[in-house]
Amino acid sequence: MDHETPAPSRLDPAALQAALDGLHDAGMPGVFAEVGVGGDVxxxxxxxxxxxxGRPVTPDMRHRVGSITKTFVAAAVLQQVEQGRIGLDAPIGEQLPDLVPGERGRRVTVRMLLNHTSGFAEYIPYAFPSIQGAPWDVSAQSLDDYRFRACDPAELIALGxxxxxxxxxxxxxGVYSNTNYLLLGRLLEKVTGAPAEEYVAEHVVAPAGLRHTAFPTGPHVEGPHARMYEGLWGTLEPPRDYSVYDMSWDMAGAGLVSTVADLNRFFGKLLAGEVVGAAALAEMRRTVPVVALDGxxxxxxxxxxxxxxxxxxxFWGNRGTVWGAGTMSFTREDGGRRMSAAINLMRWSKPDASGQPQPHPIDGAIKVLYQRALCG
Incomplete structure (x- = not known):
């Protein structure tokens, strides 16, 4: 009997698995990923x-996705722009005069918050004072002290x-700053009458069909997940577990929990114009150079x-990190290739005498993962 020869997959499972194994061998405790090419996953x-x-990581684990949260919040803001309730180039002081009064409120627009050209400083070093200063002279004292601290976004914004x-x-x-997205969270609350996390859940997460994506309601990650280890630039040896943490210190900027499958689905739908319309998506894809937190x-x-x-x-997407957890998600412009990956160790590189992180095998292994996942 004749058997039809199946069409070859455009994915190379052995090469992709080798990239994950190489990252683990380089010193990453655990890594998991989903890669898609067309209909192949x-x-x-x-x-x-x-x-x-020694409990193993599995691809279906939930994970703190850090600043990938910003894409969800930005999409929610753009939905309100589409409805005429927010002006992209309107001064933020018009909507939030108590938080951004005076000249700064008049000069800084909603767009500047979204693309990090506001000029507002990053508040995180002031919220966690023990990490201020040179990378070799920091400590985890404030991370430990504030593990269960409930933060008021207005107070954090004031620090920035x-x-x-x-x-x-x-x-x-521009200069990357989480202060911008805490302000956008308050803006969403002002114009919708609902907490930003609630609005994003109902109008971005649910319509996209993301079944495992949510803002946490307490310090624990619900469902199967990995422990999340923080190295703090070599000051924590061995790295310390911060998987139980109150994320109110950056909920609108980095609070979401998701899975690699949900992230691929989300960015696919976003780039296909199914989360915001074509005009809003075009605005989201107007880029400027921005200096990231790592320089x-x-x-x-x-x-x-x-x-x-x-x-x-x-490729379009985002990367994120919180204490102990890192995530990356990118989808090709035509939607034809996509990758989301999660890692459970952050700030693994020790600084040299000038304060620059020293090269680490993990860095090269991550580049290999990007190359094989996104380029084949």
Whole structure:
């Protein structure tokens, strides 16, 4: 009897698994990912979710996705722009005069918050004072002290606005700041009458069909998940578990919990114009250079990062980190190739005498994962 030969997959499972194994071998406790090419989907994992018990990571685990949250919040803001309730180029002081009064409120627009050109300083070093200063002279004292602290976003915003401004409003390159997205969270609350997290859940997460994505309601991650280990630039040896943490210190900027499958689904729908309309999506993809928290310069739109890989194409998505957890999610411009991956160790590199992180095998292994997942 004749058997039809199946068409070859455009995915190379062995090469993808080898990339995950290489990242684990380089020192990452656990890594898991989903890669899709057209209708073909591969999921894989390597390493452990718990360094004490050896419990393995699995691809379906939920994970704190950090600043990927910003894309969800940006989409929610753009929905309100589409409805005429928020003006992209309107001064933020018109809507939030108590939080951003005076000249700054008149000069900084909603767009500047979305693409990090507001000039507002990052509040996080002031919320966690023990991490201020040179990377070799920090401690985890405030991380430990504030593990269960319930934070008021208005107080955190005030810390950022009181700090020295790193740039002029509207200037480029922009300077990445979580202060911007806490303000956007308050803006959503002002115009919708609902907490930002509730609005995003009902109008972005649910319509996209994301079944495992939610803002946490307490310090624990619900459902199967890995422990999340923080190295704090080599000051924590061994790295410390911060998987139980009150995320109110950056809920609107980095609070979401999701899965790699949900993230791929979300960015696919966003780029297909199913979360916001074509005009709003075009605004999201208007990029400016932005200096990221690690000092690198990225191309950033309205909650979206543009990643160009020579020979592979242009990808859109975002990256995120919180204490102990890192996530990356990118989808090719035409939607034809996508990758989301999660790791459970952050700030693994020790600084040199000048304060620059020293090269670490993990860095090279992550580049290999990007290349194989996004380029084949």
């Amino acid at each position: 591969w999921q894989g994992a390597s390493g452990v979710a718990d360094t004490e018990t 606005l009181a700090a020295p401004s790193p740039a002029e409003p509207g200037g480029t390159p 690198s310069t990225i191309e950033y739109g309205l909650g979206l990062e543009k990643l160009t890989i020579p020979g592979c194409g242009t």
